Amino acid sequence: MAGRPAAIALFGGSFNPPHLGHLGVCAHVLGVHPGELWLLPTFVHPFGKQLAPFDDRVAMCELLLADLDDPEHRARVVTIEREVPGHSGRTVDTLRHLRELDPEGAFRLVLGADLYEERHQWKDFDEVERLAPPLWIPRRGFDDANEALGLTPFLGDVRSVEIRARLAAGESLEGLVTEPVARYISQHALYRA
Numbered sequence: 001m002a003g004r005p006a007a008i009a010l011f012g013g014s015f016n017p018p019h020l021g022h023l024g025v026c027a028h029v030l031g032v033h034p035g036e037l038w039l040l041p042t043f044v045h046p047f048g049k050q051l052a053p054f055d056d057r058v059a060m061c062e063l064l065l066a067d068l069d070d071p072e073h074r075a076r077v078v079t080i081e082r083e084v085p086g087h088s089g090r091t092v093d094t095l096r097h098l099r100e101l102d103p104e105g106a107f108r109l110v111l112g113a114d115l116y117e118e119r120h121q122w123k124d125f126d127e128v129e130r131l132a133p134p135l136w137i138p139r140r141g142f143d144d145a146n147e148a149l150g151l152t153p154f155l156g157d158v159r160s161v162e163i164r165a166r167l168a169a170g171e172s173l174e175g176l177v178t179e180p181v182a183r184y185i186s187q188h189a190l191y192r193a
Contacts, residue, residue: 006035007106009135010098012081012091014049014160015041015057017185018064025070025137028073029110033135036074037110044080050188052084063180075185080151081179092124093106095131107132116145167191 009029016023029037032149041057051057051107061077068075077104081087082099090108096106109132115158116136119125128134138151163176173182 005106006033007108007132008035009033009037010095010132010136011037011110012040012041012094013042014045014051015039015061015064016051016160017057017163017177017180018061019158019160023064023068023178025110025112026065026070028137030068030070030074031041031136032187033108035106035108036076038076038078038080039079040081042089043079043084044087044089054079056170056184056188056190060181060184063184064178066179066180072112072179080091090123092122092128092131095128108135109133109188110135110137111138112139113145113149113151114139116142135188145175164191 010062011022011025011029013022022039026037026039026064033035033050037080041061042051043054045051058077058079065075065077080098081089081094084094086093095107095109096175098105108130111134113136136149136151136155138146138149140157145151153188158176166173173185177185
């Protein structure tokens with residue numbers, strides 16, 4: 001339909017902390033998707049995992065996006081998960097809330113191929129697909145899923161758990177997070193053992 005804006009790509013996650021892998025996904029999405037990209041930090045983890053404070057993760061996501069080549073300013077951090085009734089942390093609840101706020105809105109959900117085999121474990125994944133058809137991102141080490149989805153990996157494999165372990169051991173974060181995010185973590189004493 002002419003004149004209708006492109007779907008908004010929704011990239012949710014703990015971002016605990018956001019890292020260069022997340023930055024690469026953002027750059028990829030902006031390259032293949034014509035619409036906006038919203039980073040949606042998880043307000044509450046659905047499985048009760050301990051997270052750095054929400055406002056700190058939001059601030060770090062904003063610092064991450066400042067390092068993104070985004071001259072049209074299509075990417076932004078959105079704190080909608082703080083507003084979802086019940087704060088379950090479930091993707092379907094966030095999408096239902098977005099649909100209530102914008103019944104005519106079009107959304108795509110950015111998902112890594114590592115989640116492809118787990119999709120049957122998600123709450124109401126069929127509804128997730130209906131509300132925001134997935135925009136699958138390839139992941140190294142998930143060859144079967146990448147092949148099933150017709151994807152070719154393009155990113156290294158950076159994981160937040162590795163970053164937290166390095167911080168606890170007093171090791172460098174070089175090559176894992178942007179300098180502004182590393183500085184923020186240090187200044188706010190996040191992820192200390």
